[in-house]
Structure formats: structure tokens, C-alpha cells
Amino acid sequence: MLNIDLHCHSNMSDGVLSPAEVVARAAANGVHALALTDHDDVAGIVAAQAVAETAGLRLIPGVEISVSWGGQTVHIIGLRIDPQHPELAAGLHGIRRGRVERARRMGDDLAQSGIAGAYAGACGYAANKQLVGRTHFARWLVAQGHVPDMRTAFRRFLTRGNPGYVEHQWTTLENAVGWIHASGGTAVIAHPGRYAFNARELHLLLDAFRALGGEGIEVISGSHHPTEYGKFADLARAFSLKASRGTDFHAPGEGADIGRLPALPHYCQPVWQGWPELATHFSSSLA
Ligand code: AMP
Ligand code: MN
Ligand code: MN
Numbered sequence: 001m002l003n004i005d006l007h008c009h010s011n012m013s014d015g016v017l018s019p020a021e022v023v024a025r026a027a028a029n030g031v032h033a034l035a036l037t038d039h040d041d042v043a044g045i046v047a048a049q050a051v052a053e054t055a056g057l058r059l060i061p062g063v064e065i066s067v068s069w070g071g072q073t074v075h076i077i078g079l080r081i082d083p084q085h086p087e088l089a090a091g092l093h094g095i096r097r098g099r100v101e102r103a104r105r106m107g108d109d110l111a112q113s114g115i116a117g118a119y120a121g122a123c124g125y126a127a128n129k130q131l132v133g134r135t136h137f138a139r140w141l142v143a144q145g146h147v148p149d150m151r152t153a154f155r156r157f158l159t160r161g162n163p164g165y166v167e168h169q170w171t172t173l174e175n176a177v178g179w180i181h182a183s184g185g186t187a188v189i190a191h192p193g194r195y196a197f198n199a200r201e202l203h204l205l206l207d208a209f210r211a212l213g214g215e216g217i218e219v220i221s222g223s224h225h226p227t228e229y230g231k232f233a234d235l236a237r238a239f240s241l242k243a244s245r246g247t248d249f250h251a252p253g254e255g256a257d258i259g260r261l262p263a264l265p266h267y268c269q270p271v272w273q274g275w276p277e278l279a280t281h282f283s284s285s286l287a
């Protein structure tokens with residue numbers, strides 16, 4: 001089987017490894033094609049691309065865009081994007097500006113709950129100063145001994161109703177899909193199992209995404225429990241969406257390791273089917 005992992009993070013967003021280290025780890029784990037999909041930034045793609053060939057894998061330029069939809073945050077993955085495309089670059093730049101402002105407000109909110117210095121502390125965990133997010137706050141909260149682990153950091157802080165959570169308006173679904181398409185990419189709904197939507201709301205999201213020309217949905221995800229794979233494979237088929245597979249790797253020892261997940265169910269249409277760069281790279285027929 002070809003090992004294709006279309007969702008992971010470097011320290012250009014909230015992962016801990018550099019883009020080159022992510023590629024090396026993917027290669028060591030037997031990944032044939034990897035999409036680097038940092039949150040709201042494409043800053044790691046050049047470095048990842050530069051080492052991919054010697055590492056023996058195919059690097060797919062990607063991004064994970066933060067969107068507000070239906071009162072929740074939804075993540076849309078762009079695959080095979082052109083990181084230089086001006087419309088995409090400008091859109092992502094706008095999101096990053098909002099992120100810095102949000103992070104300051106998160107720090108203020110934590111300070112009101114008696115936890116001082118969180119914004120500066122979180123920035124200390126962010127290699128990319130434009131890309132400070134909740135994961136950096138969580139790493140700092142763990143390191144400071146406020147919580148024993150990341151899971152508890154997100155249970156006690158940083159989530160709706162808890163200190164350190166601030167409401168934030170990300171971009172629209174229409175913008176995210178539009179920028180991805182403008183740059184030549186394919187749009188995929190990330191980890192659909194993570195959203196606090198009921199079945200009807202999830203169907204509305206899939207309808208809206210389809211109406212905008214969105215192409216795919218993650219079926220096999222590090223954020224999904226194995227018992228959910230079938231459900232999302234069925235939804236992909238019902239909504240005529242292609243299926244993607246991605247670990248959402250962030251750090252060694254945190255969640256699924258790169259490339260280490262089951263294959264797509266056989267009845268799914270893989271989102272990578274027909275991608276010419278994979279055909280030439282492997283010069284074999286692709287499932
Ligand atoms: P942000 O984009 O700044 O809101 O941060 C979202 C990121 O936080 C996600 O991409 C995950 O990496 C991380 N995250 C969210 N919820 C959890 C959780 N319950 N446990 C661990 N990490 C989480
Ligand atoms: Mn993340
Ligand atoms: Mn995500």
C-alpha cells in the first residue's frame with residue numbers, strides 16, 4: 001500500500017519539529033507522499049520541499065485554514081496549493097493578524113483568572129511569532145505546572161466556557177475554499193468528527209461546502225476514533241466527496257505519528273486519485 005499522509009504540522013504553526021524534521025520523520029516512517037498543512041501559513045513549504053526529494057518522498061504543498069461556520073471553528077485543508085498565490089497569501093496574512101490580537105486577549109483572560117505572563121510564555125513556544133495559538137498556550141501551561149498534560153490544559157483552559165478562551169471570528173468558508181481554488185488547490189474538510197455539530201448541522205456544512213465546490217473530507221484522521229471511520233466514509237459517499245487520510249501529527253508522543261494510520265476503506269475514492277505528480281513519482285498505477 002502507498003502510505004499517503006495529507007495532514008501534519010511543523011513548528012511554522014503548532015507542531016514542534018521543523019519542516020525538514022517533519023519530512024525526515026515521515027520518510028523514516030515509510031510515508032511516500034506527505035502534505036505539510038500548517039495552520040494559516042505556508043512558511044514551511046519551501047524548506048520541506050527542499051529536503052523531500054533526497055528523503056525520497058513527494059511533498060504536497062498544503063495549508064489548514066481556520067474558518068468560522070455555524071457558530072463553531074471549522075478547519076479546511078488546502079492540498080496542492082500554490083503557496084505563492086497572492087490571493088491565498090493575502091488571505092492567510094489577514095488570518096495571522098487576527099491570531100496575534102486573539103492571543104493577546106487570551107493572555108489577558110488568563111491573567112484575570114490569576115495566571116500571569118501567559119501571552120509572553122506562549123510566544124516562547126512559537127517558532128513562528130505570527131502563528132501563536134492555543135497549543136502554544138497549552139504547552140506553556142503544562143511547563144509551568146498549571147496542568148499535568150495537554151489534554152487537561154484543553155479541558156480546564158482554552159476551550160469555550162473556560163479561562164483563556166476568547167471568541168474569535170476566523171474567515172468564512174467561502175473565502176477559505178475560494179483562496180484554495182484560486183491557488184489551484186483542492187479543498188478538504190479536516191477531522192469532521194471533532195466538531196460539536198449534530199447530524200443535521202454536519203449535513204448542512206457538507207452541503208454548503210459542496211455548493212462552494214469543495215472536493216473532499218477526511219475519513220481516516222488522527223482525530224477520529226476507529227469506530228468513526230465507517231461513518232465518515234459513508235458520509236463522503238453520500239455527499240459525493242473524495243476521501244482523505246491524515247494523521248494531524250503535531251509532535252512525537254502526541255497523538256498519531258506521521259503515516260501511522262489505517263488505509264482508506266476500499267470503497268472510498270481517494271482525494272489523491274489521478275494526481276499526476278504521484279503517477280510520475282512512482283511510475284506505477286495508483287489506487
Ligand atoms: P487554535 O487554532 O489556536 O485555536 O488552536 C487549535 C489547535 O489546538 C488544534 O489544531 C490542535 O492542535 C490543538 N487542540 C485543540 N483541542 C485540543 C485538545 N482537546 N487536545 C489537544 N490539542 C488540542
Ligand atoms: Mn494544531
Ligand atoms: Mn485542525
Ligand code: MN
Pocket residue numbers: 007008009064248
Ligand atoms: Mn491540523
